[in-house]
Amino acid sequence: MDMNQSTLSRKAEDYLEGILISVNEKGYARPRDVVKRMEVSYPSATEMLRKLAEQKLITYEKYGEIKLTSEGLSIASKIKNRHDVFENFLKIILIKNEIAEKDACVLEHHLHPETIRQFSKFVSFIKESRKRPEFLIEFEKYCKK
Amino acid sequence: MDMNQSTLSRKAEDYLEGILISVNEKGYARPRDVVKRMEVSYPSATEMLRKLAEQKLITYEKYGEIKLTSEGLSIASKIKNRHDVFENFLKIILIKNEIAEKDACVLEHHLHPETIRQFSKFVSFIKESRKRPEFLIEFEKYCKK
DNA sequence: TAATAATGTTAGGGAAGCCTAAGATTTAAA
DNA sequence: TTTAAATCTTAGGCTTCCCTAACATTATTA
Numbered sequence: 001m002d003m004n005q006s007t008l009s010r011k012a013e014d015y016l017e018g019i020l021i022s023v024n025e026k027g028y029a030r031p032r033d034v035v036k037r038m039e040v041s042y043p044s045a046t047e048m049l050r051k052l053a054e055q056k057l058i059t060y061e062k063y064g065e066i067k068l069t070s071e072g073l074s075i076a077s078k079i080k081n082r083h084d085v086f087e088n089f090l091k092i093i094l095i096k097n098e099i100a101e102k103d104a105c106v107l108e109h110h111l112h113p114e115t116i117r118q119f120s121k122f123v124s125f126i127k128e129s130r131k132r133p134e135f136l137i138e139f140e141k142y143c144k145k
Numbered sequence: 146m147d148m149n150q151s152t153l154s155r156k157a158e159d160y161l162e163g164i165l166i167s168v169n170e171k172g173y174a175r176p177r178d179v180v181k182r183m184e185v186s187y188p189s190a191t192e193m194l195r196k197l198a199e200q201k202l203i204t205y206e207k208y209g210e211i212k213l214t215s216e217g218l219s220i221a222s223k224i225k226n227r228h229d230v231f232e233n234f235l236k237i238i239l240i241k242n243e244i245a246e247k248d249a250c251v252l253e254h255h256l257h258p259e260t261i262r263q264f265s266k267f268v269s270f271i272k273e274s275r276k277r278p279e280f281l282i283e284f285e286k287y288c289k290k
Numbered sequence: 291t292a293a294t295a296a297t298g299t300t301a302g303g304g305a306a307g308c309c310t311a312a313g314a315t316t317t318a319a320a
Numbered sequence: 321t322t323t324a325a326a327t328c329t330t331a332g333g334c335t336t337c338c339c340t341a342a343c344a345t346t347a348t349t350a
Contacts, residue, residue: 009336009337011336011337030297030298031297031298031299032296032297032298035297035298040337040338040339041338041339041340042297042298042299043298043299043300043301043338043339043340044337044338044339045298046298046299046300047336047337047338048337051336062298062299062345063297063298063299063344063345063346090260090263093263093264093266093267094263095257095259095260095263096259099257099259099260100260102257103256103257103260106254106255106256107252107256109251110251111248111251111252112240112244112247112248114240114241114244115235115240115244115245115248118235118238118239118240118288119238121238121284121287121288122238122284125283125284125287125288133280134279134280135278135279135280138270139266139267139270142266142270143263143266143270154306154307156306156307175327175328176327176328176329177326177327177328180327180328185307185308185309186308186309186310187327187328187329188308188309188310188328188329188330188331189307189308189309190328191328191329191330192306192307192308193307196306207315207328207329208314208315208316208327208328208329
């Protein structure tokens, strides 16, 4: 049960994550939301929506609202968590927000679970320090040289 | 001049990097080297080799030795440098060598140049510290909790 | 409510990258 | 040197993801 995650393509994960964002905002997604967020044409979106529906990761009927099934939600949330981990990490190493956001999308796929776990720990480690760790101050100086 | 890097697919970059490794070892590559390193079939390798040759990134003739052109070498070297940066980084955040090596392959593509630069700086920053930075010792403890 | 605009779907096709099967070439062995 | 093994290429086809053009549906507005 639940072998889908491992066999889901990178793109399918992307779409699922995109759908989650709309669902969080207004309770459902529309093809137009997907089209905008993924920067693809309507036919491309329709095609992927059908596939995701076939795999029971979303509910979707012609001209209808798109929602995540519980399994779809579970997968999308995992991807989104990863995304956040990487985005946070990139900001820590002083990358501009805009770039950090985009590059997190690249990082969030296909890394070994252990790698993701370590990135995640690294971010928590930094964030849990009461004051800004000395080494980050040093690193910032180092970058300016 | 040299707009190829930006338009080269991720896979093409992978192959180029693989070829570089064989070239470094023995002065040239053979289809069998590519097949082994990329874990693809001969026809897949042949197809990509032809494409790379078309783009003048390698020299390659039927049944012949494969070599990098100066442009191919320049691109492959950049990719390899990135790979090394990421591999080093992953080891710093305490990921097993074997996984670090594989995941560096994922990281080495499609990140913003600024992101790559920052990763690179981060690694240099750590490596240039005379002694092992305190925070890494702390991080290691943190991971064990 | 009829016309228009926005949204969505279907049909058909393309590029990238992968494969197996079959055949060609080169290398190694008998 | 003939045969066998290894290597390599060609032919043909598959999947994923993308697209444009044409058509259908829904929403908006005159």
